[in-house]
Amino acid sequence: MLPELLSNGLCSLNPHVDRLVLVCEMNISQTGAISRYRFYEAVMNSHARLTYNKVAAILDEESEEGEALRAEHSELVKPLKNLEELYYLLREARAERGAIDFDTTETAIIFNDERKIEKIVPRSRNNAHKLIEECMLAANVATARFLDKHDLPALYRIHERPTPERLDKLRLFLNELGLSVGGGDMPTPQDYQALREAIADRPDFDIIQTVMLRSMNQAVYSPQNEGHFGLAYQAYAHFTSPIRRYPDLLVHRAIRSVIRGPRQTNTVLRVEGAPVEPPSKWCPYTFEQMLELGEHCSMTERRADEATRDVESWLKCEFMSDKLGEMFEGTIASVTQFGLFVRLDEFFVEGLVHVTSLPSDYYHYEAEKHRLKGERTGTTYRLGDGLTVQVARVDMDDRKIDFGLGDEKPRPAANRVRAVVAKRVLVLKALVLKVMAQKRRGIRNLVVRSRPPVVAPGVPAMARANHHRIRVEHEISVISAGAQNSRWPGSGIRRSCPAEPAGQR
Secondary structure (H helix, E strand, C coil): CCCHHHHHHHCCCCECCEEEEEEEEEEECCCCCEEEEEEEEEEEEECCCCCHHHHHHHHCCCCHHHHHHHHHCHHHHHHHHHHHHHHHHHHHHHHHHCCCCCCCCEEEEEECCCCCEEEEEEECCCHHHHHHHHHHHHHHHHHHHHHHHHCCCCCEEEECCCCHHHHHHHHHHHHHCCCCCCCCCCCCHHHHHHHHHHCCCCCCHHHHHHHHHHCCCCCEEECCCCCECCCCECCCCCCCCCCCCHHHHHHHHHHHHHHCCCCCCCCECCCCCCCCCCHHHCCCCCHHHHHHHHHHHHHHHHHHHHHHHHHHHHHHHHHHCCCCCCEEEEEEEEEECCEEEEEECCCCCEEEEEHHHCCCCCEEEEHHHCEEEECCCCCEEECCCEEEEEEEEEECCCCEEEEEECCCCCECCHHHHHHHHHHHHHHHHHHHHHHHHHHHCCCCCCCCCCCCCCCCCCCCHHHHHHHHHHHHHHHHHHHHHHHHCCCCCCCCCCCCCCCCCHHHC
16 A cells, blocks of 8 residues: 555545546446447546445435435435446446456454454445446456556466366365366356355355365466456456555556557547657556566565465464453364364454364364364364364464363254255155155055164264265165056155265265
């Protein structure tokens, strides 16, 4: 970010003050596609400084606060409503394109008057946030097309498809749940989004989404356009934040080299009589220099993210320092060879339950299944399971929090238990429908019994559910075979299925 004197002053769109801007003007069709775009330099005078919450209230017809704001900013209501309609068009185009739409939880730290953390709460995103996001995405796409069309040395924002190794780990995890991601070795964003939509109503949605996110690569900056996998764009660049991202500033320089240069194009608008300047004045970079800048900016972005996490970790340690010995409910957020990272449900603070703090056993780390499993007892600690933990140690210097177990037994995610029940219900419904269909074809006195699974004690709930599913599906196939073979007795069909561990299917 530029110094505050610039970012909140000369470079900030303060209300009723003229500011120099670089404009991306776009025509959006009824299908949400960018049909035309052009760039030009201009002077802007903002009519009001609105927050996201204020805009959301204005757009909400039933909001009492919105009624007062609509009266105060009556001249802005119609433009904001038009923008909201545009947002819905862009969202439909996004869905049609197959962009991956992950729904993650971000947190906000609330400070008191003494500058200490008062609470940590989930950050909500309203339609105003999403509206601005879609408009920014559209501007970034138009920018990338402009750079590509004019073959300018600048930085694209690229996001490569998942590597085969990460895909293998994801598929091993999904197989445990009876799920899969399409596309073979080359899945598309549509394949990921299809899976995301398939799990949207599942109780274990958060767990599966977390593993999906971890299978993906990190986006980086590069002068070579390779598209953006997550957003399903063939070309994407950053244009909207030149006061806090250097790649955006480099993109602005590239665009200005065309606006003020001699090249004739219908994608820029020039001030009449403006002097023509050599492109090298604004964009004096070679491809090799831009490649180096891309690597540097990608590195500094990761460094900035790490610095942000470091500060947040210190603040959270300070927040937890007076809670030593207290018990909290938490959820396993990550599983490693050396222990479990548990996120407290109340505060969204993570700490480590070291493997030596677990009940006495030899624990095997199963990376593809995201779990630690005891060799002797069979006790399993798995991603998404609930735990009762006690704050054992807070290290402000290392920014680490250690937890002990308040209850040795993990609580299998209620998500997963409900998913098992839902799966059984669906299978039984399919069975009933199959029986009814066969009866309508004249088969009488057909009796099919779905027996409860016979699985050894200690086998995880999901394995039991899978065994049950195999048995019922097998019996459904037997019914189908009986309908086609008159030699099958009509008085009843009973077949058993040999036990088959879930991990070997």
